[in-house]
Amino acid sequence: MTKRRKAVALISGGLDSMLAARVILDQGCHVEGLNFFTGFCVEGHTHAIRQREHKPIKRNNALWVAGELGIKLNFVDVVEEYKHVLIHPKHGYGANLNPCLDCKSFMVRKGYEWMRANEFDFLITGEVIGQRPMSQRRGTMPVIARESGAGDRLVRPLCAKHLAPTLPEREGWIDRDKLYAFNGRSRKPQIALAAKYDFKDYAQPAGGCCFLTDKQYSAKLRDLWRTRHSRDYALDDIMLLKVGRHLRPRPHFKLIIAREQGESNFLEGYRYQFTHLRTISHPGPLALVDGEVDTDDLRLAARLLARFSKGRLANTVHVQIAGHNQASWTMEVAPLTPSAIPGHWYL
Amino acid sequence: MSPRQTLDARHLLCPLPLIRVQDRVQTMLAGTLLEVSCTDPGTLHDIPTWCRLYGHRLLHTYRNDPLLVFTIEVSGAHAAPTDAPAPG
Numbered sequence: 104m105t106k107r108r109k110a111v112a113l114i115s116g117g118l119d120s121m122l123a124a125r126v127i128l129d130q131g132c133h134v135e136g137l138n139f140f141t142g143f144c145v146e147g148h149t150h151a152i153r154q155r156e157h158k159p160i161k162r163n164n165a166l167w168v169a170g171e172l173g174i175k176l177n178f179v180d181v182v183e184e185y186k187h188v189l190i191h192p193k194h195g196y197g198a199n200l201n202p203c204l205d206c207k208s209f210m211v212r213k214g215y216e217w218m219r220a221n222e223f224d225f226l227i228t229g230e231v232i233g234q235r236p237m238s239q240r241r242g243t244m245p246v247i248a249r250e251s252g253a254g255d256r257l258v259r260p261l262c263a264k265h266l267a268p269t270l271p272e273r274e275g276w277i278d279r280d281k282l283y284a285f286n287g288r289s290r291k292p293q294i295a296l297a298a299k300y301d302f303k304d305y306a307q308p309a310g311g312c313c314f315l316t317d318k319q320y321s322a323k324l325r326d327l328w329r330t331r332h333s334r335d336y337a338l339d340d341i342m343l344l345k346v347g348r349h350l351r352p353r354p355h356f357k358l359i360i361a362r363e364q365g366e367s368n369f370l371e372g373y374r375y376q377f378t379h380l381r382t383i384s385h386p387g388p389l390a391l392v393d394g395e396v397d398t399d400d401l402r403l404a405a406r407l408l409a410r411f412s413k414g415r416l417a418n419t420v421h422v423q424i425a426g427h428n429q430a431s432w433t434m435e436v437a438p439l440t441p442s443a444i445p446g447h448w449y450l
Numbered sequence: 451m452s453p454r455q456t457l458d459a460r461h462l463l464c465p466l467p468l469i470r471v472q473d474r475v476q477t478m479l480a481g482t483l484l485e486v487s488c489t490d491p492g493t494l495h496d497i498p499t500w501c502r503l504y505g506h507r508l509l510h511t512y513r514n515d516p517l518l519v520f521t522i523e524v525s526g527a528h529a530a531p532t533d534a535p536a537p538g
Binding site for chain 2: 138140144161162163165166167169170173174175176177178180342368369372
């Protein structure tokens with residue numbers, strides 16, 4: 104009796120990895136998924152924070168994919184290990200702080216380690232040659248296979264016919280004729296294959312899954328590193344960069360001002376770690392102060408916050424300020440006018 | 451009555467509640483119960499899906515916005531081996 108081979112699939116929650124896993128499932132292999140949490144994922148956290156994004160139904164897309172395929176999905180927290188990838192990318196950054204090629208090699212390496220530890224036979228990804236400008240090019244495919252250590256146990260079912268046969272193909276564990284030859288940035292082949300499998304309601308494909316590709320987020324991360332004189336970070340640091348307006352009115356402090364109620368609720372969870380402000384005479388958002396501040400700084404922060412409250416046109420607004428020890432006091436301030444807020448304060 | 455453990459995943463956002471549940475369940479014996487408290491509404495979809503994929507039984511879901519409490523009976527498919535030491 105032929106041994107049923109076991110493959111581990113890197114599942115991002117997008118269409119390509121979903122299709123790749125399905126193609127291998129169709130060949131009779133046992134497939135399980137892996138999903139990595141770096142802290143920079145766009146889906147999940149951001150959708151969970153912001154109230155206006157509560158529709159359509161909130162879900163973890165990688166888990167949804169696993170549910171549709173009927174495979175187990177193993178989540179792996181790589182927040183600590185990922186720091187090295189981000190801070191010291193061997194292949195550099197893309198347009199922003201996205202170390203895409205290093206990131207892909209890292210994830211394939213983690214997947215390969217998991218494969219060996221769990222006695223699986225090979226690893227699959229949804230990569231397509233030419234799909235992404237930095238990490239999914241013909242020249243980078245062998246780099247990822249080599250640097251990850253996965254070598255020819257790494258199968259890319261969607262573009263396999265453009266690549267040399269891998270070990271699972273050569274050994275007959277999977278049939279190369281039933282793999283694909285997708286190429287380039289067009290999504291049409293993937294969408295056609297999704298239709299063949301009757302996949303519906305999948306996450307919109309291509310890009311936007313990582314905050315590090317975002318120009319504004321990268322600017323905030325650079326600001327964090329610059330002002331702390333260190334490129335290290337904690338999970339809370341990178342989480343807070345996803346939330347609210349960030350304004351740095353003085354070099355030694357910045358304000359994080361919630362943009363809507365969901366963000367205010369989220370920032371409430373940090374009120375014991377940061378001096379925070381809220382307007383009490385008028386409805387308004389919560390704001391955290393990141394940095395060491397004196398009374399003049401707090402007055403400026405209060406005036407700035409008042410500008411983003413319902414009292415923005417009032418003569419004065421009462422702002423409650425609470426320090427780390429939760430002792431609170433109130434300031435009566437005039438909201439800043441728009442012209443008093445220089446554009447460079449916005450990070 | 452099955453032994454019951456609790457897990458506080460309040461204020462954690464997706465996918466951290468799932469990661470915490472996954473990691474805890476891997477230390478638990480089959481047949482034991484895990485009561486997980488969450489505040490991320492996405493867990494309403496995710497925890498039942500995750501339980502289904504691993505064969506764990508979701509016995510009860512309590513909802514009192516924003517609090518969500520899930521009671522999971524751990525199956526043998528994902529749990530610690532029966533000779534594994536129980537967590538303290």
